[in-house]
Amino acid sequence: MLKPAVHPALMSNPDTITAVKGFRDVLPDETRRWRLLDEAAARVFGRYGFEEIGLPIVERTELFARSIGDTTDIVEKEMYSFADRDGTSLTLRPEATAGVVRAYLESGLAQRDPTARLYYRGPMFRRERPQRGRYRQFHQIGVEAFGREDPLVDAELLVMLTRYLDDVGARDTRLELNSVGDAVCRPVYRERLRAFGTARLAELCPDCHRRLERNPLRILDCKVESCRRVVASAPVVLDSLCDGCRAHLDAVRALLEQESVPYTMNPRLVRGLDYYTRTAFEVVGATLGAQNAVGGGGRYDGLVAALGGPDVSGIGFALGVERLAMVVPAEVGAEIPPAVAVLPLAPEAVGPAFGLATRLRDAGLSVALEPAGRSVKALLRAADRRRARVAFILGEDELRAGRATIRDLVRHEDRRQALALDAPSAVLAETVRSMLGGDA
Numbered sequence: 001m002l003k004p005a006v007h008p009a010l011m012s013n014p015d016t017i018t019a020v021k022g023f024r025d026v027l028p029d030e031t032r033r034w035r036l037l038d039e040a041a042a043r044v045f046g047r048y049g050f051e052e053i054g055l056p057i058v059e060r061t062e063l064f065a066r067s068i069g070d071t072t073d074i075v076e077k078e079m080y081s082f083a084d085r086d087g088t089s090l091t092l093r094p095e096a097t098a099g100v101v102r103a104y105l106e107s108g109l110a111q112r113d114p115t116a117r118l119y120y121r122g123p124m125f126r127r128e129r130p131q132r133g134r135y136r137q138f139h140q141i142g143v144e145a146f147g148r149e150d151p152l153v154d155a156e157l158l159v160m161l162t163r164y165l166d167d168v169g170a171r172d173t174r175l176e177l178n179s180v181g182d183a184v185c186r187p188v189y190r191e192r193l194r195a196f197g198t199a200r201l202a203e204l205c206p207d208c209h210r211r212l213e214r215n216p217l218r219i220l221d222c223k224v225e226s227c228r229r230v231v232a233s234a235p236v237v238l239d240s241l242c243d244g245c246r247a248h249l250d251a252v253r254a255l256l257e258q259e260s261v262p263y264t265m266n267p268r269l270v271r272g273l274d275y276y277t278r279t280a281f282e283v284v285g286a287t288l289g290a291q292n293a294v295g296g297g298g299r300y301d302g303l304v305a306a307l308g309g310p311d312v313s314g315i316g317f318a319l320g321v322e323r324l325a326m327v328v329p330a331e332v333g334a335e336i337p338p339a340v341a342v343l344p345l346a347p348e349a350v351g352p353a354f355g356l357a358t359r360l361r362d363a364g365l366s367v368a369l370e371p372a373g374r375s376v377k378a379l380l381r382a383a384d385r386r387r388a389r390v391a392f393i394l395g396e397d398e399l400r401a402g403r404a405t406i407r408d409l410v411r412h413e414d415r416r417q418a419l420a421l422d423a424p425s426a427v428l429a430e431t432v433r434s435m436l437g438g439d440a
């Protein structure tokens, strides 16, 4: 996408205030596409029984320390935390799952509707190094399904995810699947990984030395190059699964295969957050380079209890809207130009022109209303720039006759009609629609 040039007046002014590093504006070229992503979410997720939840952006810091895990990079290095005026530590949410779980418990949904299915969308905040398609304020669309342990739910979510990606026209993405074990088999794997890491200690970074002590799984997502080389030959969790986890994974895979959902097993896929159990998955964009995940998710059977709720399981995923927008074709969400331009020639035409524009808009048409006092030529040029297809021209003749000249801007022909300037909305709209051939 073309980066718009900075306005010259801003460049020469040292007092200019610019956006904070890693934060950016989302301009109409992109918001149009985002709106389609939102609409598809409501449509596709709705078929699977998901309803939208709106969440606060600020939560208590403790919520994330407890849910994401205080040994993760997110909590250790990337959160925007600050002391409120009364000293409470608050954080701009780095992800939304913890907030959804908090709301599920706090609102009483956990009792009223234990198998609630919720989806959310909105901004998240992480102080990461800004890079292509990654910002410190980024946006996610995500879902959470509570209260079901059975593999049917995992399969439902994965089919829904592929249907959503199809619906928005996402290209060159693939689904990667893994199981990360549970409370039975993960400790066994953790010890295998600790033994492996301890044997290769000299090749690991200082952070990973600490991780080996506190939570060896974290070495798997270390971003340091030498650590990545070591980790490439580390034991995989898939080889340590207990019978229960193995059966769960097999059942999910059988359902995906039954519906011919394409996926690949990735035994090195470990979600960055501590609370994931069993099913873990990622959507990878082939054209996105090294940081190529469009989104991902998995099962988090221990999280609700960890946040003080009942022992209820959950599963969900989150998609990065910025990254999703990068794999959606550019023509999706293309600008829709106004159908009609209303062009007042004389200052006296302003009132009637305003009335015409209002009634055309009331009838559902998009209208560009130009200011008065310019030549017909200048006004038609303006209408052309806006790519309007029909123009209502109001000069002195038209005012005297009490009717507008209607020009077809595509065929460049005038159609003088006995169309009163005060014609009702429906009549105006019908005239325009007949000229547009019914596609407005």
Ligand SMILES: [Zn+2]
Binding pocket: 204, 205, 206, 207, 208, 219, 222, 223, 224, 227
């Ligand atoms: Zn490391």
Ligand SMILES: [Zn+2]
Binding pocket: 181, 182, 183, 184, 185, 186, 241, 242, 243, 244, 245, 246
């Ligand atoms: Zn297990």
